[in-house]
Amino acid sequence: MSPAPSTSTSAPPVPIILDCDPGHDDAIAIVVAARHTELVGITTVAGNAPLSSTTRNAIIMRDLLELATPVHSGANRPLIRPARHAGYVHGASGMDGADLPEPSGPPASHDAVGWIIETCRQREGIWLVPTGPMTNIALALRAAPDLASRIAGISLMGGGTFGNRTAAAEFNLWCDPEAADIVFSYGGPLIMSGLDLTHQFQALPHRIEMVRALPGHLAAVLSDLFDFFSATYTSRHHHIDGAAVHDPCAVMALTHPDLFTRRLAHVEIETQGERTAGMTIIDQRDLKEVPDPNCDWLTGIDADAGWQIIVDAIAHYSR
Ligand code: RIB
Numbered sequence: 001m002s003p004a005p006s007t008s009t010s011a012p013p014v015p016i017i018l019d020c021d022p023g024h025d026d027a028i029a030i031v032v033a034a035r036h037t038e039l040v041g042i043t044t045v046a047g048n049a050p051l052s053s054t055t056r057n058a059i060i061m062r063d064l065l066e067l068a069t070p071v072h073s074g075a076n077r078p079l080i081r082p083a084r085h086a087g088y089v090h091g092a093s094g095m096d097g098a099d100l101p102e103p104s105g106p107p108a109s110h111d112a113v114g115w116i117i118e119t120c121r122q123r124e125g126i127w128l129v130p131t132g133p134m135t136n137i138a139l140a141l142r143a144a145p146d147l148a149s150r151i152a153g154i155s156l157m158g159g160g161t162f163g164n165r166t167a168a169a170e171f172n173l174w175c176d177p178e179a180a181d182i183v184f185s186y187g188g189p190l191i192m193s194g195l196d197l198t199h200q201f202q203a204l205p206h207r208i209e210m211v212r213a214l215p216g217h218l219a220a221v222l223s224d225l226f227d228f229f230s231a232t233y234t235s236r237h238h239h240i241d242g243a244a245v246h247d248p249c250a251v252m253a254l255t256h257p258d259l260f261t262r263r264l265a266h267v268e269i270e271t272q273g274e275r276t277a278g279m280t281i282i283d284q285r286d287l288k289e290v291p292d293p294n295c296d297w298l299t300g301i302d303a304d305a306g307w308q309i310i311v312d313a314i315a316h317y318s319r
């Protein structure tokens with residue numbers, strides 16, 4: 001299990017491809033990735049909203065940050081299951097709650113999978129960072145098995161010790177359990193930011209105010225998005241005081257690994273269960289004979305320090 005990249009100031013930024021379904025928290029992952037990684041490209045997948053919406057939202061975020069990063073559109077549905085979305089959390093657009101500009105144009109291509117394969121063959125050592133259903137990543141690994149030894153690893157948001165879309169399964173893995181199974185069994189470095197971690201990282205009111213206090217248009221837009229996102233979370237949960245800001249964790253796992261506590265574990269994905277499909281089965285047995293670990297399971301985060309990283313990244317682009 002290779003450790004996450006060094007974050008020493010002299011080290012070059014980690015090259016990543018962010019595969020996402022914006023999505024309020026995906027949008028923040030884009031900001032952090034733009035600030036702290038070499039963001040080779042953004043690929044989009046159906047998830048929080050239909051593919052057309054997640055792609056539109058990714059382009060809007062790219063534009064707001066004034067990046068040259070290409071956005072490639074990918075799978076409009078899971079490998080074998082129908083497309084299902086999360087308008088009840090993110091709104092019909094996938095990023096409700098703010099006055100967003102029109103996208104500057106179409107995606108660079110509609111072949112995210114082919115672009116991922118070509119890019120990772122041309123340049124080894126890229127981290128794949130999926131923060132939505134893992135359909136694109138699974139399709140790339142299945143079409144090009146050599147990618148498993150060419151990429152640096154996969155740092156994903158998904159899974160965990162409890163579910164959100166069902167009692168057993170987290171939304172990204174619930175959408176496409178078969179894709180998640182391909183990813184979790186691909187054999188290379190794997191970092192999991194699951195719900196047991198990301199629910200420790202909430203957009204609390206005072207944290208949103210830190211963003212709203214920043215100058216510039218981007219901070220105003222993102223604080224409006226945080227307000228909407230948190231309102232849906234607090235209206236649906238008994239004991240949550242702000243939206244769980246899931247997706248930036250998968251990026252910070254690479255850029256700021258010291259924020260986290262972690263355990264190596266063997267993690268498998270349930271794909272057959274009528275009630276448990278998409279569940280991450282994390283082997284926590286205290287036995288000498290358990291399957292070898294395949295996953296770096298992030299278990300804790302310094303939430304205040306992590307939030308400061310988000311605020312500083314937003315400040316960098318908010319003018
Ligand atoms: O379950 C949370 C995950 O599902 C996050 O990535 C959110 O953006 C949605 O994709």
Ligand code: CA
Nearest residue numbers: 023026131132
């Ligand atoms: Ca997401």
